[in-house]
Amino acid sequence: MNKVKHRTLWTVVFSVLSLLWLYPIFLVLFNSFKEKSSISLETFALPSKETFAGAENYVNAFEKTDFGMSFLWSLVITVGAVALMVVCTAMCAWWIxxxxxxxxxxxxxxxxxSMIVPFQMxxxxxxxxxxxxxxxTPWGLWLVYLGFGPGLPVFIFTGAIKSLPLEIEEAAMIDGAGTLRTFFSVVVPMMKPSLISVTILQAMWVWNDYLLPFVTLDLQEYQTVPIAIQVFKGSxxxxxxxxMMSCLVMTIIPILIFYMICQKYIIAGITAGAVKG
Incomplete structure (x- = not known):
């Protein structure tokens, strides 16, 4: 009986914590459908007949920011940078x-x-x-991210590879597989949980990153979504x-869907590095 009460208590506690974590997201969501004059005055109120703006905020967001192009550049940077980081750091960790x-x-x-070096330095x-x-440029930024963000992936991949049996790799090499074929055909499939975990973590970082693209990109030609959002700050x-709330909602949705699809691999991928060292 005590165990049941204990579990119930923890369920209630974590449910409340979950709601607290989700509340800012819901706050942004329902404020995106309110008139901008009422957001400051009634920030925590739900949209009413008097304050409901419909899709007007989303239309303004598209028109003022060229959201489609900013979204495209964010997608190009995120996909390219994350793919390059995952492949290169996995190979590096395997060699280590x-x-x-x-x-x-x-x-x-x-x-x-490198993980403890602050970006401001x-x-x-x-x-x-x-x-x-x-x-x-967006594709040049792939190399910048590769140089600045390999610490965490190498750390996770190294722990995961230490748990893989060496005998399987040796058997593949005896059967005639070369180094690259052994890595991509044998090692990579066994690293799937860690690969997906790192992909999610790095994608969330790159997609939401503001400072690195801001100080490196040619902003006259390329703007990511976090940079484009700044256009809503007037004099x-x-x-x-x-x-701005509408832009935030449209920015959150893609990475949230990606996270929800792959979330089951996160714990498995990270705990794979918690084995023998």
Whole structure:
């Protein structure tokens, strides 16, 4: 009986916490359908007949930001950067684990150290370097993300690969498989949970990132959605809250759907790195 009460109590506690986490999302959602003048005055109120704006905010969001093009550039950057990071860091982690020499260990710790370096320390040199190297484009930004964000993927992949049986890889090589074929045909399928986990985490970071694209991209030609949203900030601190909330909703939905589809792999992928070291 005590166990049942204990579980019920924890269910109630975590249900309340879940609602608290979800409340800001719902707040943005129903404010996106209110007139902008009423959002500041009645922020926490549901839309009424007097305050309901319908699809007007969404239409304004598309017209003022060229949302379609900004969405496209965000998608190009996210897909390209995440794909490049996942493939390169997985191969790097595999080499670190299987080489297992002093140089591989040094490289591994350098990747870990990179996770604690704040972006503000490298922001201005990185901006100058990307301009000089011609990387101020969406596809150039793929390389910037690859250079700045491999720490966490390498950490997760290294833990996952340590749990994989070496004998399977050796058997594949004995059967004539080369290094690349062994990695993509044998190692990658066994790393599926970790690969999906890293893909989700990195996609959420890149999709929502504002500062790195802002300091590296040529903003006259390319703008991601987080950057385009800033157009709603007018002079003297005025903000078109209705259109901004609409943009936020349209930005949240794709990554939320992606997360919900792949969420079952997150715990399995991260805990795969919690085995023998």
């Amino acid at each position: 684990v299987r080489a297992n020499n002093w140089f591989a260990k040094v490289m591994y710790y350098l990747f870990l150290i 490298v922001m201005f040199p990185l901006s100058k370097l990307t301009d000089m190297a011609g990387l101020n 003297y601190g005025t903000v078109d809250w209705g259109a």
